Amino acid sequence: MSKEAEIREAAMRIFREKGYHAASMQEIANAVGMQKGSLYYYISSKQELLFKIFEEAIGSMARELEAIYARPLSPREKLREAIAAHVRAISQRLDMLSIFLRETRVLSPGQEEVIDIHRLRYERLLQRIVSDGMKSGEFRALDPKLTTYALLGMTNWIYRWYNPSGRFASEQIADIFTDLIFNGLLAPAAGGRDREGR
Amino acid sequence: MSKEAEIREAAMRIFREKGYHAASMQEIANAVGMQKGSLYYYISSKQELLFKIFEEAIGSMARELEAIYARPLSPREKLREAIAAHVRAISQRLDMLSIFLRETRVLSPGQEEVIDIHRLRYERLLQRIVSDGMKSGEFRALDPKLTTYALLGMTNWIYRWYNPSGRFASEQIADIFTDLIFNGLLAPAAGGRDREGR
Numbered sequence A, B: 001m002s003k004e005a006e007i008r009e010a011a012m013r014i015f016r017e018k019g020y021h022a023a024s025m026q027e028i029a030n031a032v033g034m035q036k037g038s039l040y041y042y043i044s045s046k047q048e049l050l051f052k053i054f055e056e057a058i059g060s061m062a063r064e065l066e067a068i069y070a071r072p073l074s075p076r077e078k079l080r081e082a083i084a085a086h087v088r089a090i091s092q093r094l095d096m097l098s099i100f101l102r103e104t105r106v107l108s109p110g111q112e113e114v115i116d117i118h119r120l121r122y123e124r125l126l127q128r129i130v131s132d133g134m135k136s137g138e139f140r141a142l143d144p145k146l147t148t149y150a151l152l153g154m155t156n157w158i159y160r161w162y163n164p165s166g167r168f169a170s171e172q173i174a175d176i177f178t179d180l181i182f183n184g185l186l187a188p189a190a191g192g193r194d195r196e197g198r
Helices: A003-018 A025-031 A036-042 A046-070 A075-092 A094-102 A109-136 A144-156 A170-183 B003-018 B025-031 B036-042 B046-070 B075-092 B094-102 B109-136 B144-156 B170-183
Strands: none
Touching: A003 A025, A003 A036, A003 A046, A003 A094, A025 A036, A025 A046, A046 A075, A046 A094, A046 A109, A075 A094, A075 A109, A075 A144, A075 A170, A094 B094, A109 A144, A144 A170, A144 B144, A144 B170, A170 B144, B003 B025, B003 B036, B003 B046, B003 B094, B025 B036, B025 B046, B046 B075, B046 B094, B046 B109, B075 B094, B075 B109, B075 B144, B075 B170, B109 B144, B144 B170
């Protein structure tokens, strides 16, 4: 791991444990065995560190989704891959997502804008996979935006309950969520597939 | 609205806008047109106010779910009602949920315990509806806990994107989410209902 990545990981852990505001650069320096002065060689402020953490995480998720989108797969297969990648990314970045969702009004407006661009790029691409599948007839014609929010909710919410040493590996969670989203909860005999009285 | 409820509503708005830590009892008093001294007649501290806000919200969601559970409905109908009630509660309490998910380490351990009891009561009851439907054969036999987390994620995530003046009323969101969860995203012709190669 590069020194920068090591600093980011230590900072994420400390931010999550103590909260961003209570954490000090001194503690982050201690955690990576550096002098505080040397830490400033890598990073100019705690705020910049938080920004870099968010940017790296959300940027790499967006790049991964772009790679999936570019593959010669059907929308259905792309969505399966996208859910698996998203669940994996969240379960590997519980600290980051926790901080991202909890610490507001911390980044500068310019930094927030950059993070928002990545986030929107991600959400729009996921929505495009959903829309593509609706156009191709593989998916039912539900509202693409609400469907995308439903997917993001299911998968992002993992940060609240996922236990890395628990019963389920991230692959199993992705499989079960994909099955649920693709096939629904109703048993075929229960008269599923109807538009529920509408 | 009772004075207590009015105070809670003003506090929620101020907590959301400024963050819990930056908000002062003086501002809350101003917002409801009271002297700060009179405010203390109703509430002993900012911390107690936050606790009361959470307790009222989560307690009333749990009571509503208990009432649904007690009705003579099938698990499928109960789940439809539960999703509708949950989406309505979240969309009416965006401020509260935002604060709940963002402000950590603020309540006392005893207060946290009370909130956790309500939250767990809610989650277990929702899971029981899901399990009941799996036992009755109405729902497919997926993992009840993961299915419940998926439902909670989809619906709680609404706090991140819901716009009260936007395209969708909470009833429509509930309908579309219920349709998606019950019937799945795959079009019947696309070979849905298979266990996706597992």
